[in-house]
Amino acid sequence: MRKTTILMLLACAVQGAAMAAVVGHMSPAEPLTVERIRTLPQAQQAPWFTYLARSRAQMEEDKATLAAERGDQPAPPPPPIGHAGTGMPLRKPAAWYAKPEARRVADTILSFQTPAGGWGKNADRTGPPRARGQNYVGDENWSYVGTIDNDATITELRFLARVQAQQPGAAGDAYRASFVKGVRYLLRAQYPNGGFPQVYPLQGGYHDAVTINDDAMVNVVTLLSEVARRQDDYAFVPANVADAARDAVGRSVNAILMAQVTAGGVLTGWAQQYDELTLAPAGARNFEPIALSSSESAKLLAFLMTIPDPSPEVIRSIRASAAWLERVAVRDVVWTGKSPDKGRMLIPGPGAGPLWSRYYDIATMKPIFGDRDRSIHDDVNEISLERRNGYGWYGTWPQEALARYAAWSRAHP
Structure with a gap:
């Protein structure tokens, strides 16, 4: 019986591969422009x-300051490039943040804060402080100069908060001032509808789209x-800044609720990005099509469950997103490791799972996959080797959030 089942699964896989198709092409998100704002109702413009x-x-101010x-004089070489969070550990014992090693990193962070108040991404903060005239990011292009992509700005702020907590006197004033400037940067970056751009x-x-992708928002x-709570590492935050942060969170929660996708009359999950003006799902990079995203939906579900005394609207959103994630789980398949010849593949695996596809078509709720040429496929095995190996098309991202939901639902019958 087991042999028969495996043969049937293999046959289905072969048949599916034969029927695999390009089901569409990705349309890039639109930037925020004067012309687009004029399409809004007059009262909203x-x-x-x-x-x-x-x-x-x-x-203009940021560029003029650098100039x-x-x-x-010739520009100094750009700073070293690292991975997200390089040199900024956030889980060390509290006493470690009083050490010279931590303060050197904090001083480097201060030096790379842009005039606007943010930071670039993928920086190695263990290097020397920024030299006069040196670019704020790791190349000479004016790109990601102030971003929330790849945990940027948020990691720098959290690190500064930890260091300043170990420097209660004048020695910590510069870190506290930088932190407050960074929070005000985030508040200014927030769109009128509560969303946040990537840059x-x-x-x-x-980059102008409201960015849920990679948990940015x-x-x-x-x-x-x-x-907003002004506790622990954030107890020093001025009351007016905390109040502004609280208001910003309220607007963001409202945007999250508005952005949750209804398909076929049923509330489901969220997309990776949204048009900044309409909050309609939008594409991102060439291989990131308009779709529901299980990973980002799981993170939003987890966040919403942290809200104390949730409103009926939040409760409804939580229950709907959890139900959607349960419905679209994939079983009896395995997402393989990278092999030198075939790369990662989705293959039959009786009893395996659950897995989740990164993307689901909003109309059909079936998994879809993007490629560098903006083509959208219904079979992950049909996209290019480079993209199959270079992106997380399948994973178990929702498992932790769904486990937490089980406990949350008992507390919110």
């Missing part, structure tokens, strides 16, 4: 025009929630 003007002015530092000041392209809102 003013806050967006103000936001766009402020963003443009801030970018003034350089004068007519601020706005960079254009898909969740990381911001989680930090702001902690800042």
Whole structure:
């Protein structure tokens, strides 16, 4: 019987491969522009025009500050590139953050804070402080100069908060001032509808979209929630900044609820990115199509369950997203490791699972997969080897959130 089952699964896999198809092409997200704002109802336009003007002015100030530092001298080499969070551990014992090693990292962080108040991504903060005239990011392109992508800005702020807690006197004032500046940067970056762009000041392209991808917005809102409580590492935050953070969290929760996708009359999960003006699901990079995302939905579910005294709307959202994640789980298949010849593959695996596809088509709720050429496929085994190996198409991301949901649902019958 087991042999028959395996043969049937293999036959289905072969048949599925034969029927695999390109089911669409990814449309890139649109940037925020004056022309697009003018398509909004008249009563909604003013806050967006103000936001766009402020963003443009801030970018001009950031660039002018760097140019003034350089004068007519050659630019120093860009700083070293690292991975997300390089040199900024957040789980050390509290006493470690009083050591010279931690303070050196904090001083380097201070030196790379942009005039706007944010930080670039993928930086090695164990290196030397920023030299006068040196770029804020690890290349000479004006790209990601202030971003929440890859945990940037949030990690720097959390690290500064930990260090300042061990420097209660004047020695910690610079860290506290930098932290407050960084929080105000996040507050200014927030869109009028409560969402957050990936890059601020706005960079254009898909970076302007409201970015749920890689937990960017969740990381911001989680930090702001902690800042609003003014406890532990954040007890020093001025009351007015904490109040502003609390208001920003409320607007973000409202945006999250508005962005949750209804398909076929049923509330489901969330996409990775959303159009900044309409909150309609949007594409991101060429291989990241408009779709529901299990990973990002799981993170949003986990965040919403942390809200004390949730409203009926939040409770409804939590229950719906958990039910959707349960429905779209995939079983009896295995997502293989990287082999030199075939790369990662989805193959039959009787009894295996659950797994979740990263993306689900909003209309059909079937897994879909993107490639570098913007093509969208219904079979992960049909996309290019480079993309199969280079992206997390299947995973177990929702398991932890669903386990927490089981306990949460008992407390919220």
